[in-house]
Amino acid sequence: MILKLVDHIKKHVELNSADIENISNSFTIKTFAKKGHLLKESQLCEESYFVIKGCLRLYSICQDDKEQIIQFSIENWWMADFRSFENGAKSIYNIQALEDSVVAVLHRGNQSELFEKVPQLEKYFRIIFQNAYSASLWRINHIFCKTGAERYYQFIKLFPEFVQRIPQYMLASFLGLTPEFLSILRAKKNRHIS
Amino acid sequence: MILKLVDHIKKHVELNSADIENISNSFTIKTFAKKGHLLKESQLCEESYFVIKGCLRLYSICQDDKEQIIQFSIENWWMADFRSFENGAKSIYNIQALEDSVVAVLHRGNQSELFEKVPQLEKYFRIIFQNAYSASLWRINHIFCKTGAERYYQFIKLFPEFVQRIPQYMLASFLGLTPEFLSILRAKKNRHIS
């Protein structure tokens, strides 16, 4: 199980067998049933998750109990409220499994010790976060420059297989649209095809 | 000059005098006049900037020559198209000085050598990017959950001194609004005060 994580790390930095041993000892494997929660608002985010199998979502509760989805994570992606995880602040987000999922878990308390034993992980996470940061700036640019329709078409073009895995109303939320409006877009697209 | 950068790094990791020497040798100081460009679209982002004094903006050209501002950087913030800087891809952004500015420059070619000499920098940048990533996720959440008016009021509350430094139409762009709409918001606020 942990091999999927080790493989992913190896794509960015070198690891010897002692490193792999240290990593294996610092992570635990957990499974979560569909709809199970990994983190709830106002809690401290004690764990950082690497998705081995399944699908997670990060979301906030805005107002009137409306859920805003910020991020999805599928296989080989990291998920946590890293602000809470790093600084010990209460989280403003929730994390939930959208499918039965298997994740590699790094506990807050184990991070600094592991990073001292395997300093390459600092580089690994530096690259992970650098990419994630770049991607989210691109996303902000996209949100402001494109219409809702354009964002939807772009998403299904870039991640066609992912659209199959999540309900439409969650995709709508992620794109910053209402389910009703996304439904209209789908109807237009279908008319064009048939 | 380079001391401001060293001080900033010291807030996150330990440095001895040899480390400081290595850092000083790897960075150069550059100045840019107001309206000068540090990066233009379709170029490779060869340099990463730490703002010692002044103010920069990162923006893209959307359509009809409209500029979308993605990010501002003032003193003690980093600025670059990190995707282009890291992977050598052509940049889709522009970086411009909004004031006469002094920056510490790390050239692409010097990065890996410097990081090998001063491995704490991997940790430093890991923390910088982790924070930046968390902040941009928060921003995406904010964009979707709040109205334009709410985003404007929040911004001037959080960064009152910053509002003085940039023209209104640039703040409007950064918030994803038109200058006209932001002007109306200001008029409402002023009526309330007087």
Place this chain on the structure above:
DNA sequence: CGGTCTCTTGACGGAGTTCAAAGCTAGTGG
């Protein structure tokens, strides 16, 4: 001063939301 850049004001329009109701679909239990 004169011209360019920035901010304001107002009329109009459109992309997307809200609300309500009905149609589907899939999982669950009898």
Place this chain on the structure above:
DNA sequence: CCACTAGCTTTGAACTCCGTCAAGAGACCG
């Protein structure tokens, strides 16, 4: 194996926030 329910999607009408366009008023800089 079918019926039932709950969750998801669709449809339509009314509405709203905010953008677009156009014009004028300041303000800043050479």
